[in-house]
Amino acid sequence: MEARCKVCVTGASGYIASLLINKLLAKGYTVHATLRDLKDESKVGLLKSFPQSQDKLVLFQADIYNSVDFEPAIKGCEFVFHVATPLIHEPASQFKDITEASLAGSESIAMYCKKAGTVKRLIYTGSVVSASPRRVDGIGFNDVMDETCWTPLNDSLAYLYHDAYLKDYIYSKTVTEKYMLSCGNNENGGRLEVVTLLCGAVGGDTLQSFTPGSVAICISHITENAMGRKSLQFVQEFLGKIPLAHVDDVCEAHIFCMESTSSINGRFLCASSYVSLKEIANHYVLHYPEFTVNQEYADGPKKDMKWGSTKLCDKGFVYKYDAKMILDDCVKCTRRMGDL
Template identity: 70%
Template sequence: MNGGCKVCVTGGSGYIGSWLIKKLLAKGHTVHATLRDLKNESKVELLKKLPQSEDKLVLFEADIYNPKDFHPAIQGCQFVFHVATPLIHQPSASSSSQYEDTVEASIEGYRSIALSCLRSGTVKRLIYTASVVAASPLKQDGSGFKDQIDETCWTPLNHSCEYLYLEPFYKDYTYSKTLTEKHALSHGNDENGGGLEVVTLACGLVGGDTLQSFTPSSGAVFIAQIMQNEKAYTSLKFLQELLGKIPLVHIDDVCEAHIFCMESTSISGRFLCASSYISLQEMANLYALHYPEFNVKQEYEDGLKKDIKWASTKLCDRGFVYRYDAKMILDDCIKCARRMGDL
């Protein structure tokens, strides 16, 4: 791998995808990146201006609503990072097949990409960018939270978490990421897996800087307590309601974790990815302490949730090291927001 290998990144112009591609190119790898629309000049330019892109980056047009599009991008690759995910149910006019919702589109998209990996004859490992919204420590019977959150936790989709029903997006996204990750792991373990190693990285709320020309949605969520942005703040409340506290992770750590899973000799299964696990009150306290110039929204601790422990060590047990703690993540979110003119 020292001489570089050929990899595919779906959702290449997204927040995580673009940062991951930058790091892969810097390590000497050839990257096949997919975008929904190659005629979108701003997204194409974002990737083409990356260092080493001229010789090492190949762009492909592929739409999750027409998942066979991904097959050419995957051919000849050794590793595939499936980062793309349908956030809003918006099938394109050119899609040959229409799905009922984002859940169906996400699962069918993953299934087709996994099949392309198997058919390629070259792909060794498929790494799926999952989400901690699929790993809630809520008990299945709805009687409260477990004592800790780790890889054994799965969000009970029959739970009546009030925030799941405030906006259709929360429910759709939670169902989509939970059911797709379960499908990915079951596919990787069954007899039809064909030797393909499947890794799912369930990432926390991702913050830090961005290569994009706008503040990513997760970045807006990070600074919601400062901006008094009710929509973004509701997302924070949703995460705490679902997960007990809020798992945080820096964009750089997220991408390094993906590359770590690629560079490992052999690895498969589910890994939670977050360096900090804090409450809304703890986040507000950090802002108030280090950024007294802002009017931070006051928070009150919920005693029912504060004792839940982050017990996921699987990634670190394999040798991965997080570089960013909660304060460093918040600091970089503030710097990014200031650069973007949000603050």
């Protein structure tokens, strides 16, 4: 199948997408990869440095804010990985915020998948922030965090938002995921299968030339990254604990969902560990005594939240990295970049 199969990956230069493309090329797939700007030599150069890229990689310029660009990249593909997501709003655009832009881009991508007539499965890279186990009234948590949890998009959680960026991101990922799942319903036209993978805080090494933002957040206990520590604190307050996922496991989960020979659709939480701020702090205290661990945000949640998701593993997927391995690889990555 690999030798003749074309796949599309949006947001190709990102932390997850770049490693995913490298893995797909290594397996023999032809990859249509989209970038916002084909004149950006740093991003183009990274992708063209991958083995097999000369014969198996085709680059396309496409932007969520101009979603008609995605049609040529999707044409002829059997599988589409929609990884791209807007993070900073472009105020000069026709959209009022990143939620509107993300939704419009996803609507176009889903439409082009159906129009192509060749796409069997659309895999959307979601985020655990769309699956908060907090109750609809914002007071307290449900008993477990699993795929039945949906973040309440009302004012009950407004007190948790540290700034408008967090609120915009959460709304964007939640609204977009709900739309993507609706595209897999038979009554909405066609046999397109849709999978949403809700990734936890992603750590590990990188193919990029800088420390990814999510890695910097994961090691913020031992750096002066106050914003990173606030982000971790927010995730714990929002989700009960912090779901961790290694970038290698995340990419393998995407490929697993693509290569599944049986029908697969719906949402899947993707994280191998569910830990507290205190557990992360204790790991660094125990294994990295050369660093001073910031204890400011190291208090654990008052409720012992449980991780109730087994859907991905029930399908046969196996995680290779636990919390210790994820955090250790974050330290290695940041040291290699000279940021620690």
